[in-house]
Amino acid sequence: MLGFVIQRLIQAAAVMAVMSVIVFVGVYAVGNPVDIVIPPDATQDVREEAIRRLGLDLPLWRQYFLFVGGVLQGDFGRSFIYNEPVLSLIAGRAPATIELVLISVLCATVIGVSLGVYAGYRPHAPLARAIMALSVLGFSVPTFWVGLILILTFAVSLGWLPAGGRGETVLILGVRWSFPTLDGLAHIALPALNLALFKMAMMIRLARSGVREIMLTDTIRFARAAGISEATILRRHVLKLIAAPIITVFGLELGSTLAFAVVTETIFSWPGMGKLIIDSITLLDRPVMVAYLILTALLFVTINLLVDLAYAAIDPRVRSGEAR
Template sequence: MLGFVVQRAFQAFVVMVVMSMIVFVGVYAVGNPVDIVIPPDATQAMRAEAIHRLGLDLPLWQQYGVFVWRLLHGDFGRSFVYNMPVLDLIGGRLPATLELVLISILFATGVGVSLGVYAGVRPSGLVAKSIMGLSILGFSVPSFWVGLILILTFAVSLGWLPAGGRGETVEVFGVPWSFLTLDGLGHIVLPALNLALFKMAMMIRLARAGTREAMLSDTVKFARAAGISEGTILRRHVLKLISIPIITVFGLELGSTVAFAVVTETIFSWPGIGKLIIDSIGVLDRPVMVAYLVLTALLFVMINFTVDLVFAAIDPRVRSGKTRT
């Protein structure tokens, strides 16, 4: 097991090194932030001083070296626009994104798996067919269109829920959370629902396919022959058999939801890191862009690493390399 952990840790390290190079070169090859950060009426001396202060006068390989050195000391640099440490800037927006993502992914998993299992147990029923139709709709409709429809329906036409913002928050250990207040819950419903629909459709189809396969397995046949009730079979056998793919998708979708919550946060003016990166791209705030992309890559790598360890603990074949992870 120790050899397996070391191998996966080394692979994760190599991936992060390569990703940091790709991100750094890609971001620094796009545009010139000097044209945005420095006023048009600035003198040549002021312009040269700003370029030197931002470190943009160094060769690209030297800039990357400075970035890596700072990164090893936990410093992502300072924002060109906000003139504050990038980690502080992202840290101030991170709770809003985590709150939105966790609520949406837990809702999508809970509802999606439940509906998928039901559709897998009774595939011929009208309800099951309606559930599968809903999943197809969730895959087909773009999230920005769904977000606009939700705003027009529940905020503009009915006036039941607010169209944007985070609402009232409560600080717990110095971190603001909106789901702990009634006003905050009202603000989080629409963006969380919009973010959850695609994930829920995926969970429905995954759980249905796994349930259909599990119901035909020898384990379930023997359990029925032993007189075990259908409810017990579902809880003890079917859910256990479909748990590994669901855990995998849950982990990967958690990372992708954090990374790609940009559209939802922009539509609903949710003050998270997704909206921050959109604003930073507009003004070419390179340190923020690089930090966001590197941290996102780190999140995916850590989630995959954790999933690998969970698989290794569940299935000894993974540790021995006899099955693909």
């Protein structure tokens, strides 16, 4: 087991090294920030001074190693635009995104898996058909449109929930969170629902097909033949047997939503990281872009590692390295 973890950590480090090069070169290719950062009427001296100060006069490979050296000491550089350390800039925005995404992905998983298990267990029941229709809807309707409809319905027409912003926040561990307050939760509800619909649809389908397949196996027949009750079979056998794909999708969705919740954050004016990355791209704020993309890569690598560990925790065959 320890060997497994070490092997995965080495892989993760390799992936991060490759990603950092790709990101750095890619962002370098996007455009020259000098034209945006320095006023057009600046003199040649001021211009060159600024270029030197930002380190843009160095060859790319030296810029890269300077950057990597900084990162290893926890310094991702300073934003060209805000003139603030990039890390604190991102850290200031991250909690809003994290709480929104965690709530939506968790709700999507819990509700989606429950509905999917039911739909797979009783595939011909009217309720199961209704659930499947709902999941098709969740798949096919675009997120931005659902967001607008949610605002129109619940915020404008009914007036039950606020249309945007984070609402009242509480300071925990030096970070502002919305979820502990009632007002905050009311603000989270609509954007979280908006983000959750597509994921819930996916979880429903995943759980349903898994359950349908497993209910036909000899494992379940044998359990029934031993007189084990249906509730116990679902809880002890089926949920465990369908867990692997669900954990995978949970991890992927968590990562991609954390990194790219832009559309929903924009519609609900949610002050998360999505807005930050869009601004940094339009303003060619290179340090923010690079740091954001690398942190995103780190996030995915970490999530994948956790998913692999979760596999090993569930499946003894993975633990013993005998993947069959």
